[in-house]
Structure formats: structure tokens, C-alpha cells
Amino acid sequence: MTDLRLARQSWRRLEPVHGMIYFVPEATERYAALGLDFHTGYFASRGAALGPASAELVIATFYNFCPTLVRQALPGAWKIVTPEKMIEARLDAADAALRRAGIHEIESLAETTALARRAAEKACEHLQGRPLFAAHAALPWPSEPLLQLWHAQTLLREFRGDGHVAMLLSEEVGPLDALVLHAATGSVPTVFLKASRAWPEEEWAAAEERLRERGLLAGDELTERGRELRQRIEDRTDELALPAYAALSDDELARLAELARVFGRAVVDAGLLAIAS
Template identity: 80%
Template sequence: MTDVQLARQSWRRLEPLHGMIYFVPEATERYAALGLDVHAGYFASRSAAFGAASPELVIATFYNFCPALVRRALPAAWEAVTPEKILQARYDAADAALRRGGIHELPGLAETAALARRAAEHACEQPQGRPLFAAHATLPWPSDPLLELWHAQTLLREFRGDGHVATLLAEGVGPLEALVLHGASGGVPTIFLKLSRAWPEEEWLAAEESLRGRGLLAGDELTAEGRALKQRIEDRTDELAAPAYAALSDGELARLAELARPFGRGVVGAGLLNIGG
């Protein structure tokens, strides 16, 4: 049985490698060159693995963005660009940003990419119930080790994300409630969640009141019950993500976690996760 904590550690340490694509200027510049603003570039680039995704498909699979924000970006983005072009722009941006940060020069790149790829390919054998992951699983593997590692972590991230959405649904936590809980937990500043997800303030306040009514929120802070729910969601998400790593032995998974650390730290140290790059 896969060591769930080791699997989480491996994912968490490598996650900055994937996550930087949402913040670096290389991405926004390439999307702008295709005629897309920041929001259209984000929604189109992440959903392009589906093809010309509808707003409804993105609302369903991305889960926590205000539907009106999605509908302002899609389907209009597909009038300016094809899914193939923006996918290529996304890979080009990832490559350029990671190279700017010197990530391609870190030791152990080939070994890290090989281990992460084995986990990602094993995940590809179990796409059921994971639509956003399954779409990305159809994309071809890059031949360059740096982009191979980025693609592997992207797959592992979306595999985990689909499981997280399933867990939220099972726990009766809606998209806006999930954001409120996340902000109240201190993981991400609430102001960032409000700005990036663009829910109207009155709807945000209503979600807070709903959570207070459920005994999960007291003022702006999680109650003991709220903290327990948040932890239960994280634990179940970890459990649902762990099968991706079953192709690796415990020793190989520990090795991946060890190798992953300098890559995640390298991304953070290079400032690639800073808003605006």
C-alpha cells in the first residue's frame, strides 16, 4: 500500500514547479500575444486539453471560480485562439520561466522526471471520475526532461485536484464555501481568493453566514468543527491522490520526495511564484 504521507510530501514539494505557470510573466505575455487577457488566458490554457471547452465544463471542473468570470472569458477566447495554439504557448511559457529560474540546471533532473513520470503514467491508467486530469492525460509527453517533469507534475496535480473536488462534494462544501474555509484556515490570504475568484461580495458574505449556521465558522475564524472538517477534507484528498504513486516502491517514493525538495525550493527562490513574476 502506498505511503500516503510520502505521496503528499512528494506532491507538495514539486507543486511549485507546476503552480508557477499561473503567476509568471512568460505566460501572460504569450497569452496576450494570442489576443487573450489574463483571465481568458488562464481559463483557456488550463482547459484547452478538453478542446474548445464550454464555460459550463470549466465551471464544473475548476469548481470554485465565479461562473460570471468564466463566462466573460469563454467561449470568446476560442474566437481568438485554437486549443492547440494556447497549449503550445503554455508549454513555451513553462519552459522559458523554469529556465529563467535556473531549474534546468538543478542536479537530479532526469531522475526526478523519470520517477514523477512513472507515477503520472500510472495515474493515467485510472482516469475514472477525474475529468480534468483525464483531459490532460491525452496530451503528448514532452521529450525535454525539464518539460517532462513539468508535465508529470501537472498530471499529478490535476489527478489530486479532481479527487479534492469529489471530496468537497461528498462533504457538502460548495465552491464558495470551500474558498471561505480555505481563507479562514490561513492557507491563502482571503483577499487573494476574493480577487482571483471574483465572487460578488454579497455572495461571499452569504457563504460565510451559511458556514456560521453550520457551526464551522465563528466570526472570521474556523471553529473546532470547522478545523476538523478542513483536516478531514485534506486527509481524504491525500488518500484519493495516493494511488497515482503506487507504481513506485516505498524507497522510490522516498527518493522522489528527496529529489523534489530542491526543485520546489528553486522555483520559490527564483521568485517564480510571486504575483507578476
């Protein structure tokens, strides 16, 4: 049976290689060159794999953004740029940013890419119920090893993400409820979650009260019941991501977890995950 702890380590340590695309100026600059502002560029670039996606489709698959924010971006973005252009711009931005971090010069790039790609390709055997992942899985693999690594981790992220949404729904945790619970852990600044997801303050406050009534919050902090719920969702999300990592032996998975630390650290040290003020 695939080692759950190693699978989670592999994903978490390598995740900065993908996640940086939402913060780096290389992405913002390329989207702006196509005529899109920051938020429109985000929704159009990540949603481009779905084709000229409607706001409703992105609201459903991205899950936790205020619908009003999404509707300000889509489908209007597709009057300015095609999904194909957005995919191209996103890849170009990823390439430039990762090169700025020196990822292309890390000696173990080929080995890490090979392991991550095997896991990502194994995930592609499990498309059912994972719409955002499936859309990205249909995209062609880039030819450059650096972008192959980025694409592999993109697939693994969306594979896990679709499973996470399924868990939130099964636990009756709505999109705004999920954000409030996340904020209560203290792992991400509340001000960032509020600004990036753009829910009205009164709706945020209503969600807090709703979660207090469920016994999940006490003030602004998680109760024991709230912590248990969060942990149950995270644990089950990890379990649902395991089919991808079943492609690797225990030794290979341990090796990927070891190598991933180097790549994730390089991204962090280069400041690619810095939140713009």
C-alpha cells in the first residue's frame, strides 16, 4: 500500500514549483500584455484548460471564490484572448519564473521530473469526478524538462484539489465556510484570504456565525470539533490523492519526497511565493 505520509510530503514539498505561478510578476506581466488585469488573468489562465469557460463552470470547479469576482472576469476574458493564448502565456511565465529561481540548473531535475511525471500520468487513469484535473490532463506535455516538472505538479495539484472539493461537499463545508475555517488555523493571513477571494464582509461575518452555531468556531478560533473536522478533511483528501503515487515504489516515493524538498526550497528562497503588497 502506498505510504500516505510520503505521498503527502512529496506533494507538499514540490507544490511551490506549481504554486508560484499565482504570485510571480512574470505571470502578471504576460497577462497584462494580453489585455487582462490581475484577477481576470488568474481566472482565465487557470481556467483556460476548460476551454472558453463560463463563470459558472469556474465558480463550480475553483470552489471558494466569490461568484461576483469570477463573473467580473468571465466570460468577458474570452472576448479579449483565446484559451490557447492563455495556456501559452501561463507556460511562458512559469518557464521564466522557474529559471529566475535557478530550477533549471538543479542537478536532479531530470530524475525529479521523471518521478513526478510518472505519478501525474498515473493520476490520468482516474479522471472520473475530477473535472478541473481532467481538463489539465488533456493538455499536451511540454517538451522542456523544466516545464514538464511544472506541468506534472500542476496535474498533481489539481488532482488533489478536486478530491478536496469532494470532501468539503461531503462534510457540508461551503466555499466561504472553508475559507473561514482555513483562516482560523492561522496558516494563511485572514486579510489575504479576504482580499484574494473577495467575499463581502457581511457574508464573511455570517459564515463565522454559522460555523459558531455548528460548534466549529469559538470566537475566531477553531474548537476541538473544528480541528477534528479540518483534520478529517485533510486526511481523506490525502487518501483520495494516493492513486497517483501508486505509480511509484516506496523507495521511489521516498526519493521523490527527498528531491522535492530541494526544488520547493529553491522557489521559496527566490521569493517566488511572496505576496504582493
